[in-house]
Amino acid sequence: MSSTESLVERSLGPIGQIPLGEGRAFHVADHHIAVFRLREGGLAATQADCPHRGGPLADGIVGQNSVVCPLHAQRFALATGLAEVGDCDISVYPCRIDAKGDIVVTIPA
Amino acid sequence: MTTAQLGDIREDGSATATRRKLVVIGNGMAGARTVEEILARGGGELFDITVFGDEPYGNYNRILLSGVLSGQSDATDIFINPLDWYADNDIELRAGARVNHVDREAHLVHADDGSCAPYDKLIVATGSRPFVPPIDGVMNGHGPRPGIFVFRTIDDCSAIAHYAQSCSRAAVIGGGLLGLEAARGLLSHGVEVHVVEAGPHLMGQQLDAQGGRILARTLREMGIGVHCGAATTAITGDDHVTGLTFKDGTHLACDMVVVAAGIRPNAELAAACGLDVERAVVVDDQMRTQDPDVYAVGECAQHRNMVYGLVAPLWEQAEVLADHITGTDLSAAYEGSKLATKLKVMGVELAVMGIKEPEHDDDEVLQFSEPQRGVYKTVILRDGRLVGATLLGDVSKVSYLTQLFDKGTPLPEDRLELMFDLGAPVAAVPVGALPDDTQICNCNGVSKGDIARCASGGALSVGAVMKATRAGTGCGSCKAQVEEIVTWAAGGDLVEDPSAHYYVPGVPFPKAELVEQIRRLDLRSASEVFDALAGGRDDPASKMGLTSLLRTIWGPDELGDERDARYINDRVHANIQRDGTFSVVPGISGGVTSADQLRRIADVADKYAVPMIKITGGQRIDLLGITKEDLPRVWKDLGMRSGHAYGKSFRTVKSCVGTDFCRFGVGDAISLGVEMEDRFKGLEAPAKLKLAVAGCPRNCSEAMVKDVGAVAVEGGRWEIYVGGAAGAHVRKGDVLCTVDSHEEVLQITGRFMQYYREHARWLERTYAFVPRIGLDELRAIVVDDRDGIAARLDAEMQRTIDEYVEPWQTEAAAPVTANQFAAPIAMSV
Ligand code: SRM
Ligand SMILES: Cc1cc2nc3c(=O)[nH]c(=O)nc-3n(C[C@H](O)[C@H](O)[C@H](O)COP(=O)(O)OP(=O)(O)OC[C@H]3O[C@@H](n4cnc5c(N)ncnc54)[C@H](O)[C@@H]3O)c2cc1C
Ligand code: SF4
Ligand code: FES
Secondary structure, three states, X not given: OOOXXXXXXXXXXXXXXXXXXXXXXXXXXXXXXXXXEOOOOOEEEEEOEOOOOOOEXXXXXXXXXXXXOOOOOOEXXXXXXXXXXXXXXXXXXXXEEOOXXXXXXXXXX | OOOXXXXXXXXXXXXXXXXXXXXEEOOOXXXXXXXXXXXXXXXXXXXXXXXXXXXXXXXXXXXXXXXXHHOOOOHHHHEEEOHHHHXXXXXXXXXXXXXEEEEOOOOEEEEOOOOEEEOOEEEEOXXXXXXOOOXXXXXXXXXXXXXXXXXXXXXXXXXXXXXXXXXXXXXXXXXXXXXXXXHHHHHOOOOEEEXXXXXXXXXXXXXXXXXXXXXXXXXXXXXXXXXXXXXXXXXXXXXXXXXXXXXXXXXXXXXXXXXXXXXXXXXXXXXXXXXXXXXXXXXXXXXXXXXXXXXXXXXXXXXXXXXXXXXXXXXXXXXXXXXXXXXXXXXOOOOOOOOEEEEEEOXXXXXXXXXXXXXXOOOEEEEEEEHHHOEEEEEEEEOXXXXXXXXXOOOOOHHHHHHHHHHOOXXXXXXXXXXXXXXXXXXXXXXXXXXXXXXXXXXXXXXXXXXXHHHHOOOOOHHHXXXXXXXXOOOOOOHHHHHHHHHHHXXXXXXXXXXXXXXXXXXXXXXXXXXXXXXXXXXXXXXXXXXXXXXXXXXXXXXXHHHHHHHHHXXXXXXOXXXXXXXXXXXHOOEEOOOOOEEEOEOOHHHOXXXXXXXXXXXXXXXXXXXXXXXXXXXXXXXXXXXXXXXXXXXXXXXXXXXXXXXXXXXXXXXXXXXXXXXXXXXXXXXXXXXXXXXXXXOEOOOOEEEEEEOXXXXXXXXXXXXXXXXXXXXXXXXXXXXXXEOOOEEOOEEEEEEOOHHHHHHHHHHHHHHHHHHOOOOOOHHHHHHHHOHHHHHHHHHOOOOOOHHHHHHHHHXXXXXXXXXXXXXXXXXXXXXXXOOOEEEOO
8 A cells, every 4th residue: 555545444343243253254345454453452454355276365375473374375475474384475454343343444535 | 776886987997887777578488587586696797687578467377278268366476476476576567558660770669658668788678479371260360259259368368268258168179288377267157168179189399199189088078068170160150159160061950169279479579670580580599589679589589490389388488598697607508498398288187208219210219198097108219218108197207317318228128117116116216316407486487496495495395495495386286295305305415393292383282282281271262272272472373272172171161162263164154255255065974865865955945946956965055155144044935954164173974875775785874974964073182084875895885995894794794994995095994993883883983083183283184194103003002992091981972962062053042242143244334
């Protein structure tokens, strides 16, 4: 995301929608986003589809702050989107839990 | 980046030119490889490099195109150097720009996008293009007519694949390597494929008549039509293709055509600027044209009268060119390639070297042919030396023969050793003895030396070496050899990677010690294991294996079950597929079903518009393409139990009709099969367990090649086989023992499986486990109870069976986690 784009925060509803340690996919305003609820606390949000062959990243296994795609095990850092296994990086989005306990993700408007 | 080291002021005060300009025309396999070789010799400091490529991509591995055509790989999978690579190495890539004029006087090349580039040195690497013979009705002015294709580029693949969707029958003109590759790619598009060859047999360049016939037979068995001696004279049809007409007047109906009738070097550009061109651009032993500033390499080059059409020679050419142009070794000389190639044609392995047919009266020929298996071998000897060999369908002797051929070493006493491994593997050349320059990976041109250097240079695993050298990443036929070399090169010098013995990569204990630690520290979840034993590092690649182990140790009830430590298949009890949907395979014990079950399956298939219903290789029925959110509904409507076709667990027991129906049956295979599957269903294990029961040694249910099999023999007895396999690995099982009753079969097989669960490594199938432990040892433990643990193993197995919870109906009624089966959650804006 370049800094000139305008960004907006969107609520994705209660944190309880995502079990601890797992991810779930969300569609919000044309964006397909995978949100992960990390065991060590906090959230991470990435593009939903693996850049390799479109695998559903929300169905991946998370660990050491990365997610492993369920289809061919390419691996991406959740904080930066950098590919740890694989050639292509992914987009990541700032994501937090607000005071009401809702998931809030920041995406381009 | 620092620039112009060479352009600094010399000691004598004279200024040298800044870095010289190198222009490469053609971004194919030869062009890009040559640039890599130049960079490897410090050429990045000597030259500003500009590469022109007609195709709008980075550089890719053309020989893997048939995989792209078949849909088996994506175009992105075959890229050798993506666009980033050019940027990272400061190479200016003009992708999509075709050079149309070279001005040698002015040292300038001009491209069709109006750009031009000056050069000090120029490399012509324009490759070849498909040759389209003058057949009536092929061309319409500038190119092939709609429905007629050539096969050379990624774009050709997309065009063919797209067009094939609306076709039912495709003809490939040309029965050589290219044509067969095209045919293979087309097969997966659901069209009937016919290969049409004008010559008397297939692959005339590589095979003699008999070899060609055997290959044709193999192809026919794959469902491909083969027409030899069929010279195409016309392609019929007006706005779309309707068929081919042959010289003898006969006709073949088809609605699309791929022309793969050979290639022609792209040498016009070079000819137009006055370079010597015969069949291709003429070069000397340094790959230079008559103009000392211009080199040519690859399929567009003609060297000592040879024009090559395979990749292996161009790897050698690229090295010599790079040695010379960078000044690394001005005496480097290319002396031509001895043609020894290994190919995979339609999945059939083929190795050819030297001559394919005897040329002199006293040439000796050894020949072996076994058409049933598609195997054909000839070896041609002259004056006690190997001068030619063809191996089709079985290339196990290829490294040995290549050695004899390349080095001209004397032949073995017993000539049969040239073709077969007799007794002990005497003839196999140990990898250590192979010369360094032996090419191991033909797809990527990687020699034994490259692999060994990479391994001894610190690449710790076979995977790392493969990644760094690309060896083994093409067709994969050399993988075993690569592994052997890495192991050899790593030798005793390198410390063995200790993690090879860990049960899972992220927790530093072999299985037995890990189990002990888990029990001692009472660890009940993956997180607890990581915290206690791995410094808190929760390696995602270790989670699935840990979860399986914890469930085996504690059983599901006693476990702090962390769903997120499971693989997706085990979270939703179905197997994930390439498009993110799932497959549903209900349990059908022993392969025995009923009209009622079939009716329910049919109803579900209708109700959920299931895209594919398939009889599996495991004697049951697969509903493919189910979305995650439909899974619970599908299960409820089926009202059947899970077949566990997704986990590392007990899968099926295949059966045959046995004494109930079969006139040869000596044991009741159906009842036993059903009993076994009902008893052990869903049992979790370090890897899959697939079983079968056969009613007699005719073995119709393949029990002898299953993880565990029971085969009825005369006298109401059952032979128990273990460690069989017929998947990626083929192994006949070993007879553990022979027993007298169904009860004993259930007991001994259960005990064996429990021992396997406790002692096998993660993902170690029985075909590896049984030989590792040894049959005698297993028999002593499982059958003779030497260690006095049989009762405990039996009890443990019984406990596991008692604790079994059927997951489908349980979780369809009550999902375990939030949105367990949800589709992506849509947020309204
Ligand atoms: C559905 C089925 C093919 C079919 O249509 O017939 C199948 C499908 C898959 N097999 Fe298989 N195998 C199927 C029978 C077999 C058989 C035949 C048999 O069971 O008798 C074998 C050889 C026996 C064996 O395993 O030794 C077989 C050997 C494999 C292997 C190689 C295992 C090995 O180590 O040799 C794999 C890969 C693996 O396990 O890592 C595999 C993996 C797979 C996977 C799970 C690949 C994956 O991870 O996605 C396939 C799932 C496709 C999907 O989209 O759902 N499949 N597979 C068969 C299901 C049988 C069933 O009813 O459960
Ligand atoms: C489907 C298929 C399967 C094959 N399988 C095998 C196999 O199994 N084993 C094997 O050994 N070989 C195989 N080959 C042959 C192998 O791919 C070639 O030998 C190899 O690609 C030759 O490399 P090259 O660089 O000389 O030509 P190319 O790879 O064709 O590269 C030439 C490049 O130059 C570009 N170009 C041409 N003219 C210009 C211009 N004027 N301006 C700019 N760019 C230009 C072209 O667009 C092309 O990208 C196969 C080929 C095909 C098509
Ligand atoms: S053989 Fe098995 S793993 Fe391979 S494609 Fe077929 S189903 Fe998939
Ligand atoms: S689709 Fe993600 S790794 Fe292949």
